[in-house]
Amino acid sequence: MPATTHTHRWKTLALTTSAVLVGLTLPTVTASPASATNTSYDSTYYKNAVGRTGASLKSSLHTIISSQSKISYAAVWNALKVTDQDPNNSNNVILLYSGVSRSKSLNGGDVGDWNREHTWAKSHGDFGEVTGPGTDLHHLRPADVQVNGVRGNLDFDNGGSAVTNGGGSKVDSDSFEPRDADKGDVARMILYMAVRYDGGDGFADLEPDEKVNNGSAPCIGKLSVLKQWNEQDPPSAFEEKRNQVIYDTYQHNRNPFIDHPEWVEAIW
Numbered sequence: 001m002p003a004t005t006h007t008h009r010w011k012t013l014a015l016t017t018s019a020v021l022v023g024l025t026l027p028t029v030t031a032s033p034a035s036a037t038n039t040s041y042d043s044t045y046y047k048n049a050v051g052r053t054g055a056s057l058k059s060s061l062h063t064i065i066s067s068q069s070k071i072s073y074a075a076v077w078n079a080l081k082v083t084d085q086d087p088n089n090s091n092n093v094i095l096l097y098s099g100v101s102r103s104k105s106l107n108g109g110d111v112g113d114w115n116r117e118h119t120w121a122k123s124h125g126d127f128g129e130v131t132g133p134g135t136d137l138h139h140l141r142p143a144d145v146q147v148n149g150v151r152g153n154l155d156f157d158n159g160g161s162a163v164t165n166g167g168g169s170k171v172d173s174d175s176f177e178p179r180d181a182d183k184g185d186v187a188r189m190i191l192y193m194a195v196r197y198d199g200g201d202g203f204a205d206l207e208p209d210e211k212v213n214n215g216s217a218p219c220i221g222k223l224s225v226l227k228q229w230n231e232q233d234p235p236s237a238f239e240e241k242r243n244q245v246i247y248d249t250y251q252h253n254r255n256p257f258i259d260h261p262e263w264v265e266a267i268w
Contacts, residue, residue: 032231033231033262033265034230034231034234034261034262034264034265035261035262036259036260036261036262037234037235037240037258037259037260037261038240038258038259038260039259041254041259045064045254046061046064046256046259046260048060048063048064049061049064049256049263052266053266053267054266054267055267057263057266057267058195058267061195061256061263062195062196062198064253064256065192065195065196065253065254065255065256066196066201066253067252067253068251068252068253069250069251069252070131070132070135070136070251071131071135071137071250071251072131072135073116073129073131073134073135075135076116076135076137076140077107077116079137079250080093080107080116080137080140080141080142081093081104081107082245082249083137083242083245083246083250084141084142084242085104086101087237087238087241088101089101091103091104092104093114093142094142094238095114095141095142095143095144095147096117096119096141096142096143096178096182096185096186097117097143097144097147097148097151097163097166097167097169097178097179097182098143098144098147098165098166098167098169098179099167099179099181099182100144100165100167102114102142102144107142108145109145110145111145111146112145113144113145114142114143114144114145115142115143115145115148116140116141116142116143117140117141117142117143117148117151118134118139118140119139119140119141119186119189119190119193120133120139120189120190120193120206120220121152121153121154121220122134122153123153123215123216124153124206124214124215124216124217124218124219124220125197125203125204125206125216125217125218126204126216126218127197127203127204130203132197132201132203133193133196133197133203133204133206136193136196136251137246137250137251138189138192138193138196138243138246138251138253138255139189139190139192139193141185141189144165146164146165147163147164147165147166147169150163150164150166150171150176151169151171151176152176154171154174154175154176154212155174155175155176155211155212155213155214155220155221155222156175156176156177156178156186156187156190156220156221156222156225156226156229157174157175157176157177157212157221157222157225158170158175158177158225159172159175159177160172160175160176160177166179167179167181168180169182174212174213175212175222180232180233181233181236182233183229183232183233184229184230184231184232184233184234184235184236184239184261185233185236185239186226186229187226187227187229187230187233187257187264188230188235188239188255188257188258188261188264189255190208190220190226191208191226191230191257191264191267191268192255192256192257193206194206194207194208195256195267196253204218205218206218206219206220207219208220208221208222208223208226208268209221209222209223210222210223210224223268226264227264227265227268230257230261230264231261234261235258235261239258240258243255243258243259
């Protein structure tokens with residue numbers, strides 16, 4: 001048999017083997033599609049939403065979650081001590097963005113304290129601390145005073161430099177990137193607010209968009225990044241328990257994107 005034929009067959013075998021090996025060993029670089037984490041409310045609480053998509057799903061969820069009890073901004077302090085309790089230390093709360101466990105008693109405005117972070121910045125829609133969007137526990141979380149100050153009212157996006165004591169969070173001139181373990185939490189809180197507050201109850205119509213530097217407009221970006229974060233960081237046991245406590249004890253409504261993170265893609 002001619003040498004050229006041997007060479008041709010060897011190269012073909014080598015390339016085929018290489019392709020197979022690459023197919024076996026290449027890591028997955030994209031997150032698995034979001035899927036339901038809790039379907040136990042599908043036949044009751046969510047019965048009018050299940051099976052819908054797009055604007056129809058968003059409208060149905062708005063109607064469902066708008067039935068809620070409201071608390072005062074002062075009452076948020078004590079509520080967060082329950083909703084965000086450290087599962088390993090009942091005297092502490094877990095802080096958003098930094099992941100630090102800190103004493104419940106250190107709530108206030110001084111360095112070393114934790115305060116009430118509006119994940120949907122209250123200036124985006126100018127709702128302040130009014131009962132309603134300003135006191136909705138589904139987007140209020142305890143955060144370190146200084147880290148909260150760094151976030152300010154910035155939109156959310158990837159990139160920036162490390163935030164001091166921020167647990168891996170990053171910041172630049174026009175956006176804030178939470179640490180990886182909080183990315184999905186932030187996305188689902190923002191999108192909850194966009195569904196819950198649609199302008200029909202005297203408050204601004206909140207919507208995610210593709211911008212940063214939204215200022216006082218009732219918008220927060222970037223939607224494409226928030227969708228990525230929802231996929232990248234699925235609901236944790238901490239997030240699911242928090243949702244349940246708010247439902248059972250305080251507001252009696254749920255964040256549907258914690259139960260059904262796949263509904264983010266179904267709507268947006």
